[in-house]
Amino acid sequence: MQPGGAALYSAVGARVFNDHVAILSNISSNYEFRSEIRRLFPHAHIRIRKGRSSRFRIHYTQRGEAQYLASRIGVGKYLTAEEIYRIGRRYQLIHLAPMNPNKVLKAVLKLKMDDQHKVITHNTWMGYMYGKNRRLLMEIAKHTSFFILSEREIKKLTRMNSSFDAIKKIEGRVIVTLGELGAIYKEGDEISMIPAAVGIPGEVVDVTGAGDVWCGAFISAYGLTRDIHKSAIAGSLLSSLKCRGWGFEKIVRLKFRSVDELIEYVVRLKEKKHRSLREYTN
Template sequence: MDVLASLGLRYIKVFNMPSTRFEISYDARWDARYVKASYGAGSRVSASILPVEAFSPKSIVHVSPIPPKRACKIVERVKSKSPETLISINTWMGYIRGRRNRELLKELALKSDFFILNDSEAKALAGTQSLSTALKLLKAKMLVVTLGELGAIISREGGEVQMVPALNFPVSKVVDTTGAGDVWCGAFLAAYKVSGDIMRSVTAASIISGIKCSGWGFEKLRNLRFRGIEELIDYVIGLREGAVQKKLTDYVK
């Protein structure tokens, strides 16, 4: 709550329940296997608790991984109250299991403005081992497939496909990738909100998620502040050129 308090608690819903917790096993490539899940307060997230009075044509609503049926209800409620509000959807491998879940996720891909998956999730949802084939099979207003340190592939309505290489944060050692996908989504949408530029937003997301992975939890992000994407890119360039101390004091507040 201390972290959230700095952002304002007006639209934060608090339940007297344990936090959502996962037990995750990672392999040498940092691919995750979920061993155990306890959803806790996360199970209470629903369309009925949305602060619809906060939505506007300039808003972006991100729906993190939740059961697809519940995600559909959230999208319907947001669009019914504020049709011009942009919606981003992200899911995870566990929700791709089952034919009905896959059908609902494919519907969400068409209803949302940004449908964000990693490459493994995209292939699983499309039912193929080929990412190229998955990009052809999955239909969305804008499909964003993240590729880790490589960047992302953007597939738009009409068949346009674009590879956006990442400008990576120079990480000497990956410490913790838990939550990197959530960080990527948040950074991407925040950058898009201020710039309206997809390519620069992917760049920002790749950098921020890389910074996150260089420490435990979100410790490397909590004190960073950037006024725009240009400052973020300057920060990374400074690190690559060896100006570490100067750049840290410039941007840590």
Template sequence: MPRLYVLGNFTIDDVIYHGSSAWWDVPGGNVLYSAAGARTWLSEVGLLARLGRDYPDAHLRTLADSGFVLGLRRVDRPNIHTWALYEAGASRFVNHIDSGGHHDMSIRQEEIDESHRRAEAYHLASMPTDIQLDLVRALKRPDNLVSLDPHVDYLHRGDAALEGILRIVDCFLPSREEARLAYGADRPEEAARSFAAAGPRAVAIKLADEGSLVYDRGAARLVYVPAIDVAVTDVTGAGDAYCGGFLAGMLLTGDPVEAALYGTVSASYTVESRGALGVAIAPAEASRSRLAALRATVSVQQH
């Protein structure tokens, strides 16, 4: 059984870059990118998700051959399809075309087989908050780790479901925009401390190409981790890959700052690739080399 599982959504993506390239019917989704990020560090990673009736079986065979254990549920709905346009400056607009919705395509806790409930770590990628809360309650144990990335479309300050989640999860991993919505202001350092005070031992706020801001509640450390400068092919899924790498790092080291370094390395491989299935599983030596170089750049504040 894998030590780590990822829960989330599969998508089929059409991606267009301003003045550059276009790719059609690319397999994607937060569950796939998060799993790829964790796979950078672990030999085997599990995926728990719903699949639409039109999701290609060929993609699943590729996953099974690449070190992923699949705990999937087919539902009689079209899969989520997205259309993404990256404008100059990396702005993105995503439209969901004729497709399933996030509620339809998010796995429910009762659909998870008992054989997948004994792992050491679970990452919940972006899904509706009420579904995430049910999953957190079902999967969290005193002896495992649970991390969560909220969904920007379901966030607002004072949300009871989010407050319940923060009391349970070990790691909270929002983007800057998600942190702003949940905290009520665009002040990442304050937001990170506030979220940690509600329960999580680690909070990492993703800052896109600026890196991430990590708060380690136990050590009262606030750490800025820069992004790694690599040749960018496609930034889709980088935040999800960061989350998967972060939880893998927590599992392997127990240190939130180290976990952020692991996540950043995972994200760097994702932006170099096209599509989640194109993410290269880098040799361990190369990953360790990036990790060591990145570690030398972090700055720590004690608070």
């Protein structure tokens, strides 16, 4: 068992570039990793609720695709759109982890009405892509700053077999992550490929939370650079690094002042210049 949850993984990804990352969530009184979250995120907005923690049993295929054998959504589901708005209005960069699409849309509309200049990103989950949720997710994509999906997710959402064709069906600024290849980005009628820049050495150990780390690294890097391509490269590199160890052990101590520093770190890692890597950890 290891600490999990999309919000936690995305916050760990964002923390690599920013010391002031806050996480908003509900946890149960029996949540085993409460002290670790408090240590990593001293600015966290955490409510202890009666009930059970979320639990997932996941099997990964040889291609790294997640198959959910069992899932139980816990007290996190009681987080309301009003709470997200009340806390979120204090921040200029907001990533909304996978939640009920109706709740997400309400929160996004309120936040954008309050301040059109907020950067809001959202990624979702395959389990939400059914019935009227498909329409809600398409609507969310129009109002978020960036709507982020994996190849499998965008194909399921649009019911299309090609990621390239599927991305054309969604309005708004859409990013499709391609694992270690990088990402596809669409804005208006323009579609571009963003390669991951540098390959990561080592075997893939654990892909849990890789997409969420990608999102956290992306929005945090975007806050530094306002450069979509550089931010997507940061997401691809950091999520690949995360997959080289269990949980988030490979990235939780990393700190970078810029995306260029992250790229330099990966190049040095590839060249096996281990002695110079300590300067990037805290």
